[in-house]
Amino acid sequence: MASLLKNMKLITLDYWLMLAMLFVMKVGQFMMFPFLAIYLSSYAHASAVTIGVVVGAGAVVYAVISLVAGLFVDRYGVRRAIAFSLFFSGIILYFFFYNHSVVWFFIMSALTGATRSFFDVGFKSYKISEATPDMRRLYFSLRFSVVNSAAAVGPVLGAYLATSHSALPFKIVGVTYIILCVISIAVLQENSITTIAAKPSARPFRDLLCVIKNDNSLLLLLSISIIIWMVYSQLDSTLAQYLYSALPDGVRVYSLMLIINAVGCASLQVLVTQASKSLDERTVCIYAMTSFAAGYFIIAFSLSMSALVLASLLIVLAETLVMPLNDLLVMKIAPANRIGTYYGAMGLAMIGLGIGPMVGGCLYSLLGPESVFVVGGLLCLVTIIFYQKLLRRISISDVEGDAELSAA
Numbered sequence: 001m002a003s004l005l006k007n008m009k010l011i012t013l014d015y016w017l018m019l020a021m022l023f024v025m026k027v028g029q030f031m032m033f034p035f036l037a038i039y040l041s042s043y044a045h046a047s048a049v050t051i052g053v054v055v056g057a058g059a060v061v062y063a064v065i066s067l068v069a070g071l072f073v074d075r076y077g078v079r080r081a082i083a084f085s086l087f088f089s090g091i092i093l094y095f096f097f098y099n100h101s102v103v104w105f106f107i108m109s110a111l112t113g114a115t116r117s118f119f120d121v122g123f124k125s126y127k128i129s130e131a132t133p134d135m136r137r138l139y140f141s142l143r144f145s146v147v148n149s150a151a152a153v154g155p156v157l158g159a160y161l162a163t164s165h166s167a168l169p170f171k172i173v174g175v176t177y178i179i180l181c182v183i184s185i186a187v188l189q190e191n192s193i194t195t196i197a198a199k200p201s202a203r204p205f206r207d208l209l210c211v212i213k214n215d216n217s218l219l220l221l222l223s224i225s226i227i228i229w230m231v232y233s234q235l236d237s238t239l240a241q242y243l244y245s246a247l248p249d250g251v252r253v254y255s256l257m258l259i260i261n262a263v264g265c266a267s268l269q270v271l272v273t274q275a276s277k278s279l280d281e282r283t284v285c286i287y288a289m290t291s292f293a294a295g296y297f298i299i300a301f302s303l304s305m306s307a308l309v310l311a312s313l314l315i316v317l318a319e320t321l322v323m324p325l326n327d328l329l330v331m332k333i334a335p336a337n338r339i340g341t342y343y344g345a346m347g348l349a350m351i352g353l354g355i356g357p358m359v360g361g362c363l364y365s366l367l368g369p370e371s372v373f374v375v376g377g378l379l380c381l382v383t384i385i386f387y388q389k390l391l392r393r394i395s396i397s398d399v400e401g402d403a404e405l406s407a408a
Contacts, residue, residue: 014187021180023146028173030154054106058113063350065114069121070344079188081122083181089115090177097167125340140324141273145266152262212345217333220390224383229352231376237357242369257312264316272320285387289380292318296377300370332394
């Protein structure tokens, strides 16, 4: 705890500002999803498939544009990426409900995903290259804590606003984004790594695809992250249907599980990260994915209230361990002048959020809801094998790097 307090004191004012920006950005995002789904269903009378396409468009575009965002961060710097994202996100949110056609909402949802990718990649890259390993862990854990705090607040506000029929708060949040854009330009600093970055390539996107194709460590970590997001997506899709159909008070139970997840991750993220600091990455990944699997197996075989609460707590533990771990592993495999590029490439993992509900829906229909969570738990255990392979590759690379330095 003493070391945690010491590191907290080292966090500069500009990074606290970044965390405040992240909270506002994510609250706006989490407000939008339930509001838009309810709005399209109640007022536009859109089908469930149409609503899914509109809401999912943002995640798919986010995954693809993250590649461009990573190149942008490495070439032009974090401050410009953050300012660009805040300004255009504010404009989009302000005019989101300017037109009430389904096509308009689809376009706005896609544009929101695109601009959000610049913010997320820029945020992950900010000050990371200059930080010590302990500070990196703290930065990543604070990020996830803030995101989960927004996840606890945003959906509640969105659902309330949908019943009040008012889009004014979204305009207010949009204006707030633009104000934060101006503040970010004045306050945020550029990482010193941008001053030593390699000469920009004439074909940056082609080079990026070559990097992804040829870096086996990146491909392994990307595969792990896609699987994790596929499994995690069942909490937002299949679980709701399962509990609603299986329990008389399924909606209430599902809401309780969401609250436990959001509040638990927000309140415990920093503490769990600090407590796991003495553990090596292999141990952390085993604990995390075993806890995730155990939570899913419990959901598959027992729907008692105590069992579901235990499952929720195990999933919270898994999230608080594995999410910062993946960001730290990106730092271990990324070249110093391509940190933004690698974080942008990792944005492709969001594809898992898109295909996860489809795969879960197929299993749900063919084999029953229990099969979704049994398969999800097994996939969590499989990722442990992938993690072990990735960590062996990283260890070999570290040894080779040390040998080259000694020879020089």
